[in-house]
Amino acid sequence: MRGAEALVGSLVGAGVEVCFMNPGTSEMHFVQALDAVPEMRGVLALFEGVATGAADGYARIAGKPAAVLLHLGPGLGNGLANLHNARRAGTPLLCVVGAHATDHVRHDAPLESDITAVARTVSGWVHTSGDARDVAADAMRALAATSERGGQIATLVLPADVSWSEGAAPAPALPAAPPYPPDPGRVAAAAAAVAEPGAVLLLGGPALGERAMDAAGRIAAATGTRLLVETFPRCWDTGAGRPRVDKLGYFAEQALAQLDGASSLVLAGARSPVSFFGYPGVPGDLVPDGCPVLGLADTATDACAALEELAAAVAPDAVAEPAPRSAPQPPPGPLDVRSMSAAIAAELPDGAIVVDESLTAGAALAPALQTAAPHTQLALTGGAIGQGPPTAVGAAVAAPDRPVVAVQADGSALYTFQALWTQAREQLDVTTVLINNSAYAILRVELARTGAGEAARSGRAGRMLDLSDPTPDFVSLATGLGVPARRVETTEALLDALRWARAEPGPHLIEAIVPAVG
Structure with a gap:
């Protein structure tokens, strides 16, 4: 062989x-x-x-x-x-x-x-x-x-x-390394911390499955502990029926405000929070001064078991408060990121997988999805853009019985747009909502935040952050790769397109035209 x-x-x-x-x-x-x-x-x-x-x-x-x-x-x-x-x-x-x-x-x-x-x-x-x-x-x-x-x-x-070369033979599988069991001392220290007013429990990595989220919700219900999820979760079971938890903000100022006044920060599967980039006059370490950080479970530890042991210690009879299913119908008229996010939430199927590389639109998408149908979110864990389209491919191959909705920024989509060809070849149930604002909008924001100054769109710096002249035709690009596509500019058209994509087998792309940022 x-x-x-x-x-x-x-x-x-x-x-x-x-x-x-x-x-x-x-x-x-x-x-x-x-x-x-x-x-x-x-x-x-x-x-x-x-x-x-x-x-x-x-x-x-x-x-x-x-x-x-x-x-x-x-x-x-x-x-x-x-x-x-x-x-x-x-x-x-x-x-x-x-x-x-x-x-x-x-x-x-x-x-x-x-x-x-x-x-x-x-x-x-x-x-x-x-x-x-x-x-x-x-x-x-x-x-x-x-x-x-x-x-x-x-x-x-x-x-x-x-x-x-010949002479080979199959080999048997070796046992996988199991996660480390919870450390009783860490559970006890976390129990003491969450018993004090002002504690914050930051969830991430392996602590974002349905059971782990329920345990965290019971801890919050019994002790008043604030819950936060890391900015870019790897695999998060969320939506209606699960505890309603905000993500830690992307911008340092947002995260600092969320953590302000914390008496302690307990980490369950998450790293201690730091700013994505260094900015003039902004701290890189986002933990408030004087706030102790306690590691309940790292990424190699059974974080779900650790949270369940903590819940058993501090909330034996508590019940997590589930988020209601109340995604409202968005207002009619021209699209913006808020109405777009509301439309996606309103039409999200039960059990969907949401691949989120929405970037600047994420601030509107995250709260909209909290009361949408129960679903699983995958996010841009390492910050290297171009993750969304291929991650949607893998998710759809892994779970062919679950619809995948990829919410995708236009600039980062162009890094790996070829993924649509694979979606078409494999006939994967992926609906891509491509947010077209004709810009690297996040970089327009970052230009000012880094102290480099503002960018006039007509200036040379502004041109480096702009995706027009020419503007990519994503409908034509998707169609050329074998994926049916539509362009929408109003809420009504987006809702109709989402229903169209859901009603037909195979992949679809919806190009959502929204106002440019900055």
């Missing part, structure tokens, strides 16, 4: 049944193994950043490791931004990178590069397989490593000759 066939067969045996890929010459034997091992589903992407983002979205929703196949060092480099987002999310992800045949490396061919050096920037585990007889076992070690530290990227470098 060839090395690649043994590797793919072992992955299937270990429960990995999908591989997102953008292969090249060095990966041809892996591709051929898809015929020999038909249980493995290959999903083709037109760009490596789509493949890596899709693997991230798949793992977040499936709750198990994802696999991605990339071509040599440049292919890995092209996929790096969404691997960065996956790393920040704690996503268990196996990244297989093809390499030149071992005896070809000495020729320093044009695509030769230091793959392991690039891989280590995002991976917690890196290994180059050196023999076909070992490759399946190497893959099983890599897969097991994805569960360590609460979830990480493991990169297996696969030389072409290791793929094509």
Whole structure:
């Protein structure tokens, strides 16, 4: 048996049944193994950043490791931004990178590069397989490593000759590393903290599932503790019937106001909050002076169990107050981000997955979704834009019975718009609401916040933040990639388009024209 066939067969045996890929010459034997091992589903992407983002979205929703196949060092480099987002999310992800045949490396061919050096920037585990007889076992070690530290990227470098050589055999799966159990001392310290007025419980990472949110809601109901969710949650069960919790603000000033007066800050699966960027005269550490920070559970700990133990200690008889289902119909007339967000909330199906890369529109979208149908949100965990379209691909592959609604800013969509082709090819149930304000609107805001000054749209600086002249035609672009699309400019038209997309199988794009910001 060839090395690649043994590797793919072992992955299937270990429960990995999908591989997102953008292969090249060095990966041809892996591709051929898809015929020999038909249980493995290959999903083709037109760009490596789509493949890596899709693997991230798949793992977040499936709750198990994802696999991605990339071509040599440049292919890995092209996929790096969404691997960065996956790393920040704690996503268990196996990244297989093809390499030149071992005896070809000495020729320093044009695509030769230091793959392991690039891989280590995002991976917690890196290994180059050196023999076909070992490759399946190497893959099983890599897969097991994805569960360590609460979830990480493991990169297996696969030389072409290791793929094509005979003598390989499948290897059995290795046990995944379980999360650490809650620390009784940390639970006790958190119990003392939330018993005091003014405590804040910041939820993130593994603490955002339905059970964990219910436990947090009971703690809040019994003690008056304020609940906050990290700014960009990796996988958050929210909406009607679940505790109503605000996100920590993106801008430092917003977060500082939310945390002002906190007597203590208890972290459950979240990192201690810091500003996304440094600004003149604005603190980078967002914890108020004198506020103690207590770690109830880090990302490698069973955060749900820790919250349930804390709830048992301080709120044994409490009941979480659920958010009502009361998303109102938005006002008619020309669209803006508020009416757009209200329309999305009003039409959101039960059990939907919302992929949120709305960026500047997020301030309106987040509160609108709090009383929408119960759903799961995936967000831009690492801040590297272009995550939304591919993450929607992975989420839809992982949960074909759940509709996916991707709320997508126009500028960041152009980074990975090729993902729509994969949505069309796989006939995925994804509705993309693309917010077109013809600008990198967030950067217009940031230009002033960083002290660089205001940007006149007619000026040279303003032109660097503008997406007009020419303005991309997203309806034409989507149609050209095989996705039916509409352009809407009013609330009524958006509501009608959302119903149209929901009524038909397969992907759709709705280009929502909203006023420019700044």
